[in-house]
Amino acid sequence: MQKSILLTRPNYDMPTACLHYFSEKLIKSINEVGEYKIINLEKERATKENFEKCLTKTKPRLLVLNGHGFKCAVCGHMGEIILHEDNISVLGSKITYAVACDSSEELGEKAVSKGKADAYIGYEANFMVVIDPTRSSTPSKDKNLKVFIKPYMALVLSLISGLNVGEAVNNTKKALKDLIREYGVYGIRDKYGDAPLIRFALYWDLTFLKGYGDLSSVV
Amino acid sequence: MSKNNKKEIKEGIKEIVIERLLTLNKDSKILLMGFDKPLSVKDLLNEVKKDSELGKKIVEIQFKYIQMLARGEI
Numbered sequence: 263m264q265k266s267i268l269l270t271r272p273n274y275d276m277p278t279a280c281l282h283y284f285s286e287k288l289i290k291s292i293n294e295v296g297e298y299k300i301i302n303l304e305k306e307r308a309t310k311e312n313f314e315k316c317l318t319k320t321k322p323r324l325l326v327l328n329g330h331g332f333k334c335a336v337c338g339h340m341g342e343i344i345l346h347e348d349n350i351s352v353l354g355s356k357i358t359y360a361v362a363c364d365s366s367e368e369l370g371e372k373a374v375s376k377g378k379a380d381a382y383i384g385y386e387a388n389f390m391v392v393i394d395p396t397r398s399s400t401p402s403k404d405k406n407l408k409v410f411i412k413p414y415m416a417l418v419l420s421l422i423s424g425l426n427v428g429e430a431v432n433n434t435k436k437a438l439k440d441l442i443r444e445y446g447v448y449g450i451r452d453k454y455g456d457a458p459l460i461r462f463a464l465y466w467d468l469t470f471l472k473g474y475g476d477l478s479s480v481v
Numbered sequence: 482m483s484k485n486n487k488k489e490i491k492e493g494i495k496e497i498v499i500e501r502l503l504t505l506n507k508d509s510k511i512l513l514m515g516f517d518k519p520l521s522v523k524d525l526l527n528e529v530k531k532d533s534e535l536g537k538k539i540v541e542i543q544f545k546y547i548q549m550l551a552r553g554e555i
Contacts, residue, residue: 276519277512330515363515387538388513395510395519442555455506459522463511465546 266299268322272308272329272339280391281328281361283401284414295422308338317352324357324481326418331362334369350377357479359417360384370474381427381475390463392456406456413437421481428477438468498543502526
């Protein structure tokens with residue numbers, strides 16, 4: 263049976279548009295690998311009802327949740343809460359990567375202890391990216407934003423290449439560190455002086471990325 | 482260490498971070514998941530100055546970042 267990956271991809275404001283663009287690139291890369299069926303809960307389809315229905319029906323091993331969130335919840339379309347302590351059991355025996363604000367601070371522990379998730383990967387503070395204000399309405403044309411696609415994708419691509427959760431987190435941290443180094447010697451190409459802030463944002467994401475549960479879990 | 486010393490150190494760190502933020506391009510903007518709109522460097526400075534939850538996190542991570550740079554770790 264073909265393994266599946268479920269992605270939630272709301273797109274209704276600037277931060278969700280940015281993650282929507284990142285996840286579009288990710289889906290393209292996963293499709294190139296070819297071994298996984300993608301369940302794409304995009305835009306207005308990213309609701310709690312669809313989320314729960316798809317989990318029951320398709321039983322994906324890996325969930326990639328993009329969107330807003332807070333310490334104890336992850337949101338879908340127009341800020342609708344799709345994952346909360348009340349339905350945390352839907353993560354049972356699954357691996358979840360949530361790029362949703364500081365959701366991992368409380369939800370990470372609960373996903374494992376109460377929801378019986380195999381693993382939960384998220385950020386203990388708001389996921390941060392740097393944008394080019396002149397291109398902010400078109401993520402695909404924003405060169406600053408593109409810097410953050412690599413570490414975003416590194417986590418999922420590491421998992422689907424067979425690495426376990428702990429190794430995938432370490433791989434992503436390495437990608438973030440490499441970019442911090444790269445932007446330290448970026449001077450000549452840094453026409454608008456954004457490199458120092460980009461380095462700080464990469465360091466921010468590096469600091470707050472965390473895996474919970476059984477870090478030896480594999481997809 | 483006395484309470485006063487701790488407070489002085491905390492304020493000192495905050496000043497270092499503010500000075501560091503002042504060296505950044507003030508027009509550069511970040512997007513934080515959970516915030517509807519982008520934040521400029523000026524907004525970040527305001528968050529630090531008013532000691533908001535975000536401001537405190539910025540001070541903590543900027544200071545760690547400066548220390549890491551000083552140690553030549555990256």
